[in-house]
Amino acid sequence: MLSFEHESLTQRVVFSSGGAAARVRAEVERLGASRVMVIAAAAEAELAQAVTADLSVVLRWDEVVMHVPVEVAERARTAAAAHRADLLLSVGGGSTTGLAKAIALTSGLPILAVPTTYAGSEATSVWGLTEQARKTTGFDARVLPRSVVYDATLTVSLPVPMSVASGLNALAHCVDAMWGPRVDPIDRALAGEGIRALAAGLPAVVADPVGLPGREQALYGTYLSAVAFSSAGSGLHHKICHVLGGRYDLPHAQTHAVVLPHVLAFNAPAAPEAxxxxxxxxxADSAIEGLQRLRRDVDAPQALRDYGVKETEMxxxxxxxxxxxxxxxxxxxxxxxxxxxxxxxWRGADPRLTSNEEENRR
Structure with a gap:
């Protein structure tokens, strides 16, 4: 018998290519905010300025650090309170959204997210903080952005290699959602469509980096992946990547892109429906063949050793x-x-061969 419980998140999504500034302004007005704190890394400052030029901005914050160190979060929280911000507007990738979430976690301030990558953090109630080389994550309704403005034109400046890594991070959300601790049929349906969209979008981004169709599909798939993941919960893949990222300060998206096929090859034989x-x-004929074909087509990151981590650290x-x-x-x-x-x-070995060797040992 089919039996499950599913809780849908309350969030407004505005998806349209072009005109982000007008849509952001409309969302700020809808939320009734008049003292906006804009969070954007220095590299995104010009883009953030263009998107928020017509707003009542009381503070522009550019100290954005990967994995959201606790000390960075504390400084941003203090600044938000000192400037009496009534809305957090994040413009950027997962680290930027993550910092906004860290502020919201303790202040309850609403978030308006404007993603410029395929991180997906904007559509989840997941927060993460790193302290003393340990990354802690959790779920809290307060950190879910009230509104998200998706505009594919804002992702065009993202270099192709980073677009690929970020998109594979989103795909990892889909795969983990297939067997997350709270997974239900709705999560799997969303994750399946997310995989389809990302598998179509990422090769198109590689083929035409400034074209919008591929980037629109990648953003669409990212949103679906995040919604599915937030509902299903964090699976083995994300647990591994959070440990590695927190301990060794590895680049977030690339770590996910490298680890994903190995977790898929490990789990798939025990989860035939997924x-x-x-x-x-x-x-594709099999999940791992489909993923490996995509990774080959987009020249995906291959090995953790390429990012400075030592084999002994594994x-x-x-x-x-x-x-x-x-x-x-x-x-x-x-x-x-x-x-x-x-x-x-770490070695960048073929996960299919590694999986077969393991099965032969059993």
């Missing part, structure tokens, strides 16, 4: 990951499993 859905979304991370493995992962996870998986991701 595996079939993923394969169908890719239009062994050091095993226990930290083991401590946070979700109870409802499709298959049991041992320290040996994680050591092999992380080693393969």
């Amino acid at each position: 595996e079939q859905r993923i394969a169908a979304a890719f239009g 062994d050091d991370a095993v226990q930290a990951v083991l401590d946070v493995v979700p109870d409802r992962n499709p298959r049991p996870v041992t320290a040996g499993d994680l050591q092999r998986l992380l080693s393969a991701a």
Whole structure:
């Protein structure tokens, strides 16, 4: 019998290419805000200025750091209070949205998010903070942006390699949602459509970086991936990436892009229904074949060693990951499993060969 519980998030989404400034202004007015704190990294300052030029901005904050260190969050919280901000407007990627969430977590201030990457944080109630090389995440309704303005023209300046890594991060949300601890049929339906859109959009972005059709599909898939992930909960893939990112300050999107195929190859044999859905979304015979075909077509990041982490550090991370493995992962996870998986991701080994070798050992 079909039986499940699903809770939909309350959020307004405005999706249209071009005219972001007018749409942002309309959302600020709708939210009744008059003292806006704009959060945008220095690299996004010009774009953020263009999007927010007509607003009553009381503070522009550009201290944005990957993985949201607690000390950075505290400084931003203090500044928001001192300037009596009544709305947090984030313009940028996941780190920017993440900082806005950190402020909202303690202040309750509403967030209006304007994404410029495919991170997906704008459509989740997930927050994350890093302290002493440990990243902590949680769910809280206060951090879900009230409104999101998606405009594909704002992503055109994102370089193709970063677009690919960011898009694969979004795809990881879809895959993890297929077997997250709270997954239901609605989550899987959203995740499947998200995979289809991203698999169509990312190669189009590579082929035509300034064209909008591919970037629109990537943004659409990103939104679906985030909604599915926020509902289903964090699976094995995200637990691994959060540990690695927090401990070794690895680049967020690239870490997800590298680790994803190894987790998919590990979990898929124990989750046949999810595996079939993923394969169908890719239009492939198997989930891992579909993912690897996409990764080849977009020249995806290959190995964790390319980002400065040492092989010995993979062994050091095993226990930290083991401590946070979700109870409802499709298959049991041992320290040996994680050591092999992380080693393969560090080397950039073919996950299909690694998975076959593991099965032969069992």
